[in-house]
Amino acid sequence: MNAHLKMDKPDNRNRLDNMAQGLIHTGMDRPEGPLKVTGTATYAHEDHQPGMLHGVLVRATIARGTLDSIDAAAIEKLPGIRKVMHGDKFLRNPAQGTANEAPVQGSSEIYYLGQPVALVVAETFEQARHGAQSLELQVTAKSAVTSPDSDDAKVETPDDQQSSMGDLDAAMKDAAYTVEETYTTPGHTSAPMEPHAAIAWWEDDKLILRSTSQMVKYNVNEVADSVGISADDVHLMSPYVGGGFGSKLGISPDAVAAALAARELGAPVSVAMSRQQVFESTMRRSETVQHFRLAADKDGKLTGIGHRARVSQLPDESFSEPVTQATPFLYRGENREIGMEIVRINSTCAGSVRAPGEAVGITALEIAMDELAVKTGIDPVELRKRNIPEKDPSDGRDFSSHTLAAALDDGAETFGWKDRTSGQTDGEWLIGYGMSSAVRVNMIGESHARVTLNPDGTVLIETDMTDIGTGTYAILTQIAGEMLGVSQDRIETRLGDSNLPKSAGSGGSWGASSAGSSVFLACEKLRQEIAKKLGCDEADLTLRDGTATAANKQTPLSDLVGGSPMESTGVIEPGKTMKEVRQATFGAFFCEVGVNRVTGETRLRRMHGSFAAGRILNAKTARSQCLGGMTFGIGMALTEELIHDARDGHIVNRDLGEYHIPVNADVPQLTVNFLEERDPYANPMQSKGIGELGICGAAACILNAIHDATGVRVRDLPATMDKVLPGLPDL
Amino acid sequence: MKTSLKINGEVHDLDADSRTTLLDALRNHLDLTGTKKGCDHGQCGACTVIVNGRRINSCLSLACMHDGDEITTIEGLGQPGNLSDLQAAFVKHDGYQCGYCTPGQICSATAMLQEVKDGWPSHVSDSLTGTYDLTEAEISERMSGNLCRCAAYPNIVDAIRDAAGKVQS
Numbered sequence: 001m002n003a004h005l006k007m008d009k010p011d012n013r014n015r016l017d018n019m020a021q022g023l024i025h026t027g028m029d030r031p032e033g034p035l036k037v038t039g040t041a042t043y044a045h046e047d048h049q050p051g052m053l054h055g056v057l058v059r060a061t062i063a064r065g066t067l068d069s070i071d072a073a074a075i076e077k078l079p080g081i082r083k084v085m086h087g088d089k090f091l092r093n094p095a096q097g098t099a100n101e102a103p104v105q106g107s108s109e110i111y112y113l114g115q116p117v118a119l120v121v122a123e124t125f126e127q128a129r130h131g132a133q134s135l136e137l138q139v140t141a142k143s144a145v146t147s148p149d150s151d152d153a154k155v156e157t158p159d160d161q162q163s164s165m166g167d168l169d170a171a172m173k174d175a176a177y178t179v180e181e182t183y184t185t186p187g188h189t190s191a192p193m194e195p196h197a198a199i200a201w202w203e204d205d206k207l208i209l210r211s212t213s214q215m216v217k218y219n220v221n222e223v224a225d226s227v228g229i230s231a232d233d234v235h236l237m238s239p240y241v242g243g244g245f246g247s248k249l250g251i252s253p254d255a256v257a258a259a260l261a262a263r264e265l266g267a268p269v270s271v272a273m274s275r276q277q278v279f280e281s282t283m284r285r286s287e288t289v290q291h292f293r294l295a296a297d298k299d300g301k302l303t304g305i306g307h308r309a310r311v312s313q314l315p316d317e318s319f320s321e322p323v324t325q326a327t328p329f330l331y332r333g334e335n336r337e338i339g340m341e342i343v344r345i346n347s348t349c350a351g352s353v354r355a356p357g358e359a360v361g362i363t364a365l366e367i368a369m370d371e372l373a374v375k376t377g378i379d380p381v382e383l384r385k386r387n388i389p390e391k392d393p394s395d396g397r398d399f400s401s402h403t404l405a406a407a408l409d410d411g412a413e414t415f416g417w418k419d420r421t422s423g424q425t426d427g428e429w430l431i432g433y434g435m436s437s438a439v440r441v442n443m444i445g446e447s448h449a450r451v452t453l454n455p456d457g458t459v460l461i462e463t464d465m466t467d468i469g470t471g472t473y474a475i476l477t478q479i480a481g482e483m484l485g486v487s488q489d490r491i492e493t494r495l496g497d498s499n500l501p502k503s504a505g506s507g508g509s510w511g512a513s514s515a516g517s518s519v520f521l522a523c524e525k526l527r528q529e530i531a532k533k534l535g536c537d538e539a540d541l542t543l544r545d546g547t548a549t550a551a552n553k554q555t556p557l558s559d560l561v562g563g564s565p566m567e568s569t570g571v572i573e574p575g576k577t578m579k580e581v582r583q584a585t586f587g588a589f590f591c592e593v594g595v596n597r598v599t600g601e602t603r604l605r606r607m608h609g610s611f612a613a614g615r616i617l618n619a620k621t622a623r624s625q626c627l628g629g630m631t632f633g634i635g636m637a638l639t640e641e642l643i644h645d646a647r648d649g650h651i652v653n654r655d656l657g658e659y660h661i662p663v664n665a666d667v668p669q670l671t672v673n674f675l676e677e678r679d680p681y682a683n684p685m686q687s688k689g690i691g692e693l694g695i696c697g698a699a700a701c702i703l704n705a706i707h708d709a710t711g712v713r714v715r716d717l718p719a720t721m722d723k724v725l726p727g728l729p730d731l
Numbered sequence: 732m733k734t735s736l737k738i739n740g741e742v743h744d745l746d747a748d749s750r751t752t753l754l755d756a757l758r759n760h761l762d763l764t765g766t767k768k769g770c771d772h773g774q775c776g777a778c779t780v781i782v783n784g785r786r787i788n789s790c791l792s793l794a795c796m797h798d799g800d801e802i803t804t805i806e807g808l809g810q811p812g813n814l815s816d817l818q819a820a821f822v823k824h825d826g827y828q829c830g831y832c833t834p835g836q837i838c839s840a841t842a843m844l845q846e847v848k849d850g851w852p853s854h855v856s857d858s859l860t861g862t863y864d865l866t867e868a869e870i871s872e873r874m875s876g877n878l879c880r881c882a883a884y885p886n887i888v889d890a891i892r893d894a895a896g897k898v899q900s
Contacts, residue, residue, distance in 0.1 A: 033822035034814060036830030037837060039765015039805035046764035054759075125759055126750040193769045193777055193831040193880050242767070242831025243880050275770040469829030469881045624825045624883060631882030656774040656878060663875040665855075667884040669867060 001568040003525035005517070007444065008575035010400075010680035015524070016482055016615065017678075020544040024482040027620030030474045031488060032240075032467070041240045045197035047210045049268035052199065053082055054125040055261050056132035057254065057277055058118040060110040063346040063648045064144035067108050067117050071136045075120060080127030084135065085261055086118040093349035094196075094282055095222040095250025096319040097215065097507050098445075102226040103250065104316050110139065111314055112346045113650040114280025116253040121261050121269055144346040146649035148287065148312040155310075156342045161320075163328070163394070166335030168293060171304030175295035179371045183292065183364035185717045187642030187651075188285040188635075190353050191661055192468075194242020195278045200258035201268035206233045211255045213238035213496070214248040215505025216464040220498045222251040227259050239496040241506075244468040245632075246352030247282045249507050279654035283351030284642055286311035286321040288360050292368040295335065300376040300383045304335035309361065312343045313350045321350060325357035326439045326696070327365060328394035329582055330404075331387040336394070347649035352507065354632055355692035358440050363636065366436035366700030367715065370707065380435050380704070381412050381588075392582040400577070400681035403612035404437060404586040410673055411435070411610035415590035422708060429594035429603070430728075432709025436700035438587030438611065442513075442679075442688045445504030446573045449518035451480055453526055453566040457546045457558035459486050461493040465503035465515035469628075470691055471621030475512055476519050478618060479685070483523035485543025485557070501569060509585075509689025512617060514572060517683040521570030524684075529568070533560050577681040585693045587611035589630070589701035595709045600725030602638055602706055606668050609698070612675035614688035619674065622690050626672045629694020635662045636695070637702035638718050734798045738763065739807030749795050754778045756794035757804060765805040765834045769878070776877035779835035779842075780804050786842035788876075805834035808841060816894040817841055826890035828881035836877045840891050843873045865895050 016024050035041035060067065072084035092104040092115055107117040120135060122128035145153045172178050192212075199210040207229060213219040216236055224231040241248060258271040273281065293306030309323035320342045327338055353359070373380040385405050391398055412418065417435065424431040449463035461480050467473050477491045494500060504514035524538075531538040536550040548555045577583075591607040609630055616622045639660035643652045653659045672694075678686035699717065707713050712727035732749045735742060738761065747760050754771070757763040757780070766789060769777030773791040780789045781803040809815040817837050820826065827833040847869070852859045855872045863869055870888045879887065 027825075029822050030825070032830075033827075034811035034818075036827055036833050037805075037814060037818040037821045038808075038810050039763075039767075039834040040811060041830055042764065043767075043831060045768075046758070048759075048762060048764070124748055124751075125755055126748045130750075191880050193775065193829065193878065194767070195769065241829060243829040245880070272768070275772065275774075469827075471828070620825050621828075624828050624881070624886065627885055628828060628880075628882040631884070655772055656770050657772065661878060661880060662882065662884075663878060664871040664884045664887065665868075665875040667871070667882060669885045669888065 001525055002571065003521040003568060004571040005521055005684060006573040006575040007577045007683060010577060011684045012680045014678055014686060016685055019482045020542050021482045021485050023478045023488065025616055025619055028474055028478055028488060028618060030471060031477055032473045043194055043240050043242050044210045044212045045199065045270060045272045047199055049199060049201055052268040052270055053121050053123060053265060054128045055119045055121040055258060055269050055271040056128040057116040057257060057271065057273065058120060058132045058135050059280060060113060060115040060117045061137065062110055062139050062141045063113045063146050065110045065139050065141040067110055067137060067139055069138040070118055075131045075135050078131055080123040081120065081131045082265055083121045083261065084118060085264065089226060089256065089260055090116060091226060091253040091256050094252040097249030097352050098218050099250050100218045100221045102222060105226060112348055113648050114348055116281050119257040119261055121265060146346055147646045148343040148345055154344045161340035164337045168304045168306050168335045168337045171295040171335035172293055175303060176298040177296045177372060177375045179292065179294040179368050181292055181368060181371065181715055183290045183367060183715045185288045185360045187287045188353050188640050189279055189642060189659060190245035190247035192243030192245055192247055195273045195275055196248065196252045196254050196282055197272035198255035198258040199268060199270040200262040202263055206235060207259050209234065209236045209255060209259060211236060211238055212241055212248045214241065214244040214466055214468055214507055216466060216496060216498050217502040217505060219251045223255055223259065226256045234498065236498040237496060238466055241466055241468040244506060245354045246507065249352055253281055275656060276654045279651050280348055283353065284348045285353035286313060286350040288321065288323050290323060290364040292364060294368055294372050296372055296376065300378040300386055302331050302333035302387050305331065305333045306337045308339045310341040310343060312345045315344045317349060319351055322357035323361040325441060326362055329392040330439050332389040332393055345649065347644060348651060355440060355695045358696035362439055362697040363699045366697045367703055370704040381408050381417060384408060384437055397582045400581040400583040401677060401679045403675055403677055406675055407586050407588040407610045407612055410675060411588035411590050411608055414610060414673055415608045417590055426594060428597050430597050430709040432593050432705045434701045434705030434708055435588065435590045436697040436704060438589060438693050438697045440509060440585050440693045440696045442583040442585055442682060443508065443510050443578060444514040444572060444574050444683055445510050447504040447514035447518040448501035448569060448571050449515060449522055450501050450567060450569045451519060451522035451526060453484065453561055455558060455561045455563060455565060457490060459484055459491045461519055462500045463495060463503045463515055463518065464498055464500045465511060466496045466506045468506045470506055470511060470625060471618055472511065472515065474621050475516055475617040479516050479519045480523050483520060484526060486546060509691045513683050513687050513689060516617060516685055516687065517572035518570040520685050521572060522568040525568040526566055529566060530560055572683060581681050583681055585613040585688045587693050589698050591701045591705050593702060593705040593709055595706055595724060597728055597731065600721035600728060602719055604634055604668055604702060608671045609694060610673040610675060611693055612677045613690040613693060614677050614679040614682050615686045616674045617687055622674065623672045625691050626694040627670050629692060630670055630698050631662050631667050632695040633698020634666060634702065636717060637699035641718055732795045734795045736797055736800065736802055738802045739804060745794060747794060751794045752790050753792045753794045753797055754789040757789065763804055763806055767831055767834055769832065776839060777832045777835040779839045779877060781838055781842050786839050805838055808837060820890035820894035824886045824890040824893060825883065826887040827883050832877060832879045836887055839874060839877045844895055865892055
């Protein structure tokens, strides 16, 4: 029994609003919560197998060159060492999100300092670590480009990432007000708390892999292609993932090394990256240089926008940080020049880090908009409202829904924006207020899920979708519970297993809408089957607390199912609605900062976000996603910065003591509002992605508040003390 | 190297390489994988356990240094169906997302509440002696050794205040 929907038409039925269980949208606790708080949820490196060996990766110590030989024999003599491995199947770097094939492979060519080039396997972790630290690599260095600012760097300007409309130069000349500035953001790292890890073992010719995977469907093909086996011979499990934020979209070097070693040694092998290896050998968000030109008339209405961005990347990688992705449609302005440059360098691979594109692109745009607000003397909220376009200015498409004005109003009201007084002090702290808009593109990916209604009235949901902290276990449970009228304690959700129906996976804020829609469709089909059994229209069927009601007659669900389970597979597929209209989520940030007039230190005192993302499936977990996004923004604004040694490109601050993510004391009690919205173009649940919106522009809000407090405009993130202090008034 | 560890009330006789950290002993030798490895350098707090009543980073300590010590890990604080007050409050307030830092957060909070009861001041305390209210600032400061990249911090603060009985709900 299948239900297949290609999203070619808007769905205005709002079916979830008309169900009876009352579970959807509630802040239901995560069903897997008791496992997580007792340490009994098993993450990748915890599914220990009998006779398991431990592998430790060895990194390249030059930026570019060849690995000529390794002294494996010397290491294999050490106690407990079973094997030193390298070779043409080792991954240079993780696969990019949705790559679906192996990334660049081979340990003989070195492309960046930190590239994993060998694996030392031993009976214990301590032996393997000692072996890895003792291994001598014979390398020949080649000339490397280790900085995006290098004169030797090759610069690409892909045609499909350049666009222009009208005459921006003329618009700038004729404008009543202009802003022309360059903003820079440093590299960032995802830094999930769980380092990338894998345990691999073979059963006959089949590879069993426990891994830290966000996208199982793609990861299976990536690992199969990397190892050189059929995807049918890979069983990948990733039921709990300790955070991803993009870094676990594609299969990573640890997983392939573990698989190869397990095959070679005929024993289970675990490989866990050290925190330093996660920094160096997974993905970084590229640093950006962004040149903005804004032209506005006397009322602050934009007549032109120019946005040119430069990012960096390893050779032979197709991904580049899509910095300008949302610039074309956030604000009006008929004259435009938007373009991207990609510099090829020998440094850690650039990849997706939470909200690739908007996280840094909208942050820079929203600082530029604040500069325009200051120049025009127009309130920053009002300035933005004046510039909301009727249609996507780049191509004339309608918006599926547009909630920026509502979010700006709601946020301003909740925060008390109108009541703020500039120029206040609190002891030695200068107080300031800032705001910014949030925007993120919205999409779905093909996703399959199976829902089984058992004879005892319990429900089983199965899909290879992952929960990386995003709340998947909760929301899928709620969707099925709502549609089938079953309480959450009678529903089991199984995730993260390649034997289950293939989902879109977690990434790009599309997971909940994609996997959720597949569960919705499967349940809708089951409802039709139940209605058939009752001889009524499905629309007239009420399902609640395990009871079906039709034509004033109540029947227990378990009686209707009969002796054998009812099963349905739902399939959602993106269609015309993703192309014919512009789909996006919107929001607004407001904050208050204190800047210390003696030290230049900034402390965030309060921060609010108002967001609209279609139907909110779980009010509690959606709020948590926004807290997480906003806190990424706090880090981006104030502390987070990958520092590279220009001589060899290596990441200098490759641990959590030197790369500063926000700690508890850096984050006040943030507040979040959700706006009521149903987006019929998005999917049959009218929901949109919420996992990334909270970071898109958040850092600008804080930087704008610093300017309000001090008059110091920081255009080179993060706003560390050294950048703020010189501009502060004399004591 | 032979070491006797009393973990969650049960004596475990460990015979491990002297280089084995307490964290790796728990995870790799005793299959107590509730304690997490996030950095192995004492920078993230995911490996926090309680040793003789005090919270420590188990990655910064060798197992063989703990002969005879009483160790409490997350598994010793409660189990599904029998959660401690803090564990239940973390579920209720969504004091986590991915869950990886959570055992460390809860072990840390368990010991932290005792530190407050014992009159230990923190960096944000007004005085070095006396009693301390569990304000948001006190909790945030005292919990800042436990990183959470999902950034459940506001919910962690709420969960701890709730479990400590400061918030009626």
